[in-house]
Amino acid sequence: MNLDNRLTVQKVLTITLLFNLLVMGLKIFVGVSTGSLSLTADALHSVTDSANNILGLVANRFSSPLPDREYPYGHQKFEALGALGIAAFLGIACFEILKGVIDRVIQGTGVVKVSQLELWILLIVLGINIFVAFTERAVGKRIMSAILIADAKHTMSDVWITITVIGGLIGVWFGYQWLDIVLALPVAMLVFWSGWSIVKENLPWLADKIAIAPEIIHKIALSVPGVVNCHDIASRGVIGHQVFVEMHLIVDALDVEQAHWITEEVEHRIQEKFHPVRVVIHVEPPTYKVDSITFGDKKFN
CATH class of the missing domain: 3.30.70.1350 (Cation efflux protein, cytoplasmic domain)
Known part of the structure; x- marks a missing residue:
């Protein structure tokens, strides 16, 4: 007996995509208005969030567990491929963040200006991300969906990134301009670690590693x-x-x-x-x- 939960996965990914588009728009708005490098990097990470959801929807479309003539063992490895695609997006995001840090160091640190309104907007963004990450992970574990669990980890990395960025912007608000560029580095490391974790979890599945002793x-x-x-x-x-x-x-x-x-x-x-x-x-x-x-x-x- 095979469990086909693709409709549930599709529903969760679609709702998550809508939330991620909202989060991305808010981060881009605040990033442009403040001139924050760390927040711009965070916004870039949110762009990959939306791209991951679209990738996940495509992978889910082809990941039926039911066997057929062309795929007698089902199509579920398409889901693992989708998870690895998410890891690839995370790698790209990490590279772009580090590139931005290097460019800022070479070109000189710009002035970042932050208002109370912008900090409140980021707190709303943080709340949305926490809700999405925990909901997506709970559903993913319940139905054993690799794509949902991987995407939840990606979103959870976004939560820690946003917390880091908010902390840095609060420091900038108090006059510590250097915090913005310094905190962009752990943002990149968190993104990289999320991608590496996804690779470690899904490669054994694709390589047919032993499932039961x-x-x-x-x-x-x-x-x-x-x-x-x-x-x-x-x-x-x-x-x-x-x-x-x-x-x-x-x-x-x-x-x-x-x-x-x-x-x-x-x-x-x-x-x-x-x-x-x-x-x-x-x-x-x-x-x-x-x-x-x-x-x-x-x-x-």
């Missing part, structure tokens, strides 16, 4: 009456999202029908623990002997 699958299989042993166990995917399991199962059965019911019970127990999961089992006779349980594994005792 073979020892766990081995234990479940041997708990079924009639199973003598199992080996060449392989798994990939994301637990709670979609997992694929393959194994060779040695069964003590009198005929094909009995062997079938044994494998059905093994599939049922694995499905019960790691739903949703698709299991493929190659049946072997009880006389077949093997000690290893997985590829490249040492002898299993």
Whole structure:
């Protein structure tokens, strides 16, 4: 059984896009009116927020978990690709922020002017970002959506960036002009860290890294009456999202029908623990002997 939550993802991304466009407009307005480098960098980060939402909507359109003729294992890796696209946008934003800092240092620090009204506008922006980040992350974890979780992290980085920028502008308000350019550096680092975290979480999925320890699958299989042993166990995917399991199962059965019911019970127990999961089992006779349980594994005792 596959869980298709694309309509929920689409709805959340669309609402988030509208909020991000509002936030981006407010930051650009305040950034231009104050001349703040750190806020301009933050506004640039918000531009990528909106671009990420659009990218996410496109990726979500093609990330159906349902198999078809062209993609018999479903299309869910498109969602992971979309998450990596978000990481790429974050990398671009980080580069542009650092470039702006270098240009400001070389060309000399300009004067930044901040009013109470502009600080209040930024506090409203901060509240919107916090609401969007926590809502998006909660929904993403509930439906196990890589694209929503990745976008929530991106938005959460925007929260910390905005807090940093507001702190810097308050310092500028009290006459510490150098704070604006100094605080632009941690903004760039936060952006980079968000992108790196997304890459680390999604590359294993795309590279088919093991999803379930073979020892766990081995234990479940041997708990079924009639199973003598199992080996060449392989798994990939994301637990709670979609997992694929393959194994060779040695069964003590009198005929094909009995062997079938044994494998059905093994599939049922694995499905019960790691739903949703698709299991493929190659049946072997009880006389077949093997000690290893997985590829490249040492002898299993």
